[in-house]
């Protein structure tokens with residue numbers, strides 16, 4: 001038991017070190033602060049956040065997983081006000097605002113989904129360079 005455990009733990013330690021190096025080299029900042037932020041939410045806020053996070057999978061292809069878009073045709077949603085985001089979604093859904101790609105996306109959302117998505121994206125950190133938001 002003990003003999004088998006030693007090489008395994010060495011391997012685990014080795015991969016842990018690799019993982020730490022990799023995460024430090026990639027993008028540790030937003031993830032760390034995101035964790036902190038989630039930990040600071042109240043229970044109802046966390047539920048809303050998780051609802052939004054789940055729904056946001058269907059937005060990821062265009063707006064990015066965390067609402068940071070990698071293409072100028074698709075606006076970034078990260079860190080924008082929840083009111084603005086939910087107003088835009090409600091306008092697409094109601095037809096006051098029309099777009100061939102966005103209208104069908106919004107049509108499938110109920111009020112709770114819109115609230116949750118707006119909340120989720122409002123709490124995402126904008127791209128690193130824009131982290132110091134003026135407003």
Ligand code: HEC
Nearest residue numbers: 058059061062063073074075085088089099101102105117
């Ligand atoms: C197939 C690509 C696509 C998908 C999927 C998609 N969107 Fe969009 N979205 C767009 C495009 C393109 C625009 C810009 C449309 C316009 O100019 O009116 C947009 C605009 C928006 C806006 C308005 C932003 C602004 O600057 O006014 C919001 C909010 C938004 N999308 C939220 C979402 C959410 C939430 C989802 C997932 C439920 C989603 N989108 C899924 C392509 C997409």
